[in-house]
Amino acid sequence: MEIIYASNYEEMSRKAAIAIAQQVIKKPTSVLGFATGSTPLRTYEMLSEYHRLGIVDFSSINTFNLDEYVGLSSDHPQSYSFFMYKNLFYQIQLDPNRIHIPSGTASDLSKERADYEEAIQSLGGIDFQLLGLGPNGHIGFNEPGTQLNSITHVVSLSQETIKANSRFFTKLEEVPKKAITMGIKTIMNNRKILLLVSGEKKAEIIRRALSGPINEEIPASVLQLHPNATVVIDQSIL
Ligand code: F6R
Numbered sequence: 154m155e156i157i158y159a160s161n162y163e164e165m166s167r168k169a170a171i172a173i174a175q176q177v178i179k180k181p182t183s184v185l186g187f188a189t190g191s192t193p194l195r196t197y198e199m200l201s202e203y204h205r206l207g208i209v210d211f212s213s214i215n216t217f218n219l220d221e222y223v224g225l226s227s228d229h230p231q232s233y234s235f236f237m238y239k240n241l242f243y244q245i246q247l248d249p250n251r252i253h254i255p256s257g258t259a260s261d262l263s264k265e266r267a268d269y270e271e272a273i274q275s276l277g278g279i280d281f282q283l284l285g286l287g288p289n290g291h292i293g294f295n296e297p298g299t300q301l302n303s304i305t306h307v308v309s310l311s312q313e314t315i316k317a318n319s320r321f322f323t324k325l326e327e328v329p330k331k332a333i334t335m336g337i338k339t340i341m342n343n344r345k346i347l348l349l350v351s352g353e354k355k356a357e358i359i360r361r362a363l364s365g366p367i368n369e370e371i372p373a374s375v376l377q378l379h380p381n382a383t384v385v386i387d388q389s390i391l
Contacts, residue, residue: 174203191285219294220255281345284376288355290371290372298370301375302338355390359373
């Protein structure tokens with residue numbers, strides 16, 4: 154695992170945007186995995202700018218998002234689908250047929266999770282996965298205690314995650330209690346992983362994830378075993 158320190162959020166974001174742009178330039182048909190949340194926002198702005206400048210052509214990529222809240226439709230302003238279209242997909246004018254986000258409103262969630270795994274396989278797997286880190290060590294919505302061999306599944310969000318994510322909702326009670334997420338094994342199968350670490354309350358958890366034992370209590374710790382993982386840490390949070 155490669156660990157890179159960036160002096161601040163801006164530099165972390167630039168390193169991530171450049172790595173993703175290089176991936177797309179090297180392989181225009183790349184399958185990219187994306188995350189939502191505060192951490193990748195500036196990275197997405199930079200990718201949008203590369204598109205506007207005409208220096209990166211995203212028209213042939215396919216994308217898979219990590220997760221979605223159960224119960225929120227794609228046009229709900231707090232859904233992860235809405236977030237992705239607003240902050241990246243509209244900006245880079247990506248054909249919706251190339252965009253894959255698990256549906257939080259599917260009538261049969263068990264089928265939805267199986268279909269999602271199958272869709273990833275049918276496009277040959279994910280070349281490059283961007284990840285953020287939860288303050289409790291989660292990746293995707295794989296909360297502490299999630300089996301390390303899990304594939305796409307429905308999870309009950311921890312109180313800590315519900316509280317952390319309530320900043321995007323008007324009331325704590327509005328935060329969905331469940332989500333559908335790529336599993337840890339699904340994430341580990343992705344060929345390249347880039348974990349971005351920035352934001353409040355991440356200093357202690359990233360230290361434990363990178364240098365502590367690998368176990369289910371800190372899902373991100375499993376990334377120590379990934380053969381092609383890079384972590385970019387915004388040093389200003391340490
Ligand atoms: C988002 C996701 C989560 C976030 C994590 C960090 O799709 O899967 O794991 O990456 O909760 O969120 P922020 O970046 O808001 O601190």
